[in-house]
Amino acid sequence: IPATSTLIEMEDNSKSDITIQITGSQWKWHYQYFEDDFGFYSLLTTPNDQIKNIAPKGENYLLEVDNPLVIPVNKKIRFLITADDVIHSWWVPAFAVKQDANPGFINEAWTIVNEPGIYRGQCAELCGKDHGFMPIVVKVLSESDYQQWLDKQLVAVKAQQLAEQQSLNATVSIEQSMILGKNIYDSRCAACHQTNGEGIAGAFPALKGSPIALGEVSKHIEIVRDGQAMTAMQAFSGQLSLKELAAVITYERNAWGNDTGDVIQASDIAAQPTIKEKALIPEVINTEVATAIESANPDLGKSVYLARCAACHQVSGAGIPGAFPALKGSPIALGDITKHIDIVVNGKPGTAMTAFAGQLTAQELAAVITYERNAWGNNTGDVVTTSDVEGAK
Structure with a gap:
């Protein structure tokens, strides 16, 4: 039946060339490029004078951003769409893509764009006071231009990391x-x-x-x-x-x-110290005891897992077949602890598994790995410490 095969193909996100996670939050988008492990926020740049009717409105009024999403032409792009706070919806009419961004869940979509150019869209779910100020701009480049853009982004990421260190002094x-x-x-x-x-x-x-x-x-x-x-x-x-x-x-x-x-x-x-770091240990008795308490904290591990991991691996640890592997009874969670630490801390290139070293503290990393190794009946008895995590970075 042609209609059935068409619908199946529409939902087939496999064999993608690039995977990008799209995260909505009030009132902006964040794009994370999984294969190259970098990302950026995209915010409205329409001048306030236009919004307040002080200046004439531009051609792309409320549809212009500082950092557009950039993708190559003629490549299958897989989108993993979620949100940090309330429900948003990522909508680009020219791509025939409109997918809700729900906190704690990941929806998928894909596109192949045949013509270079600028494509515009916007949030299509009422998400609060500035819902109308959350545009989407996608810049589609030739393969060679995209590679040049990508190379510049990776250089810029390293420069930003260096600048961050230099700013401390x-x-x-x-x-x-x-x-x-x-x-x-x-x-x-x-x-x-x-x-x-x-x-x-x-x-x-x-x-x-x-x-x-x-x-x-x-x-x-x-x-x-x-x-x-x-x-x-x-x-x-x-x-x-x-x-x-x-x-x-x-x-x-x-x-x-x-x-x-x-x-x-x-x-x-x-x-x-961050709020999370302060909350981990009310009074530090000594470094060794503190580390053990932090690392073995089941409540912290569960809360980190639910906030950062459950969207893919599911609350039950059962994953999503064909998309995100199970952790319940898995070789990773039951196997070599050093491999488990490495994949959580450093990610896995070529997959949707991003590196969490720059997203979570050492205490949070230790706690969530401990949780994964002991939840859902895994029961390894392993307790990961912050020193274990630091050694894997």
Whole structure:
């Protein structure tokens, strides 16, 4: 029956050339290239003057971004689509792709684009205040141009990693921080807290004259970097560099008449333990005992697994046949512990298994591997320590 075979082919994501994970969050997209282990956020760049009807609207009003998704022509591209917060929907009409992005789940889609060019779409699921400010732009290049673009991205990733390390030893003036901080604030924070820092009453708190911006610096760092549970305040640690985090916090503490005089440095951000790290051990008795407690924490391992692994490997550990392998009773979870640590920490090239070394702390990595080796009846009795994880990096 032709209709049946067509529907089967439409859902056939196998034999793809490139796999890209698409993650929606209020109000932006993140693209992760699995084969090359790098990713980036894509945000709206339509000027505020156009949005506020101060300036004439451009040709691509509300359909322009800073970093478009880039793919090669005539290649099968597999999309793994999910979300961090609420339900979004990734929709590019020209690709005939519209797939919901649900937190905790992964939906799949694929495309083969035959013509180079720029293709535009947008979030197609009402996802909050700025739903209409979440465009999608896909740039399709020839194979040679795509390879050149990819090479540049990989060089840029290494440069960013080097710059991150160098920023720890740098001292930035308040003037420099205020310039960079304002740019970041306007693009990342003003949608909720408003350009004037006064927020939106009943929805998003003011920063102008607020206890956070005028109070303890460490608390301000914590809420910007790690977010605040049960609120719309997301964590920016994975979205901004240490230098950018320091600059935007400096800006918030000195703009709109706050004038604290505080200048936050990248080293201040790096030196402060995260909320998760603080929660792991209330009082550190000694390093060995602390490490054992952290690593064997079943609640931490389960929470990390549910947040970061269950979308593919499923809550039951049974995986999705043909797409994501089971961990329940698997050779990885029951076999050589060093191989298990390596695949979680460093990923597996050529598959959807991404490296988690840069996404989770050593304590979280140790806990989730311990959980996988002892959940669903695996019961190996193995306890992975942070030193085991550090040795695999």
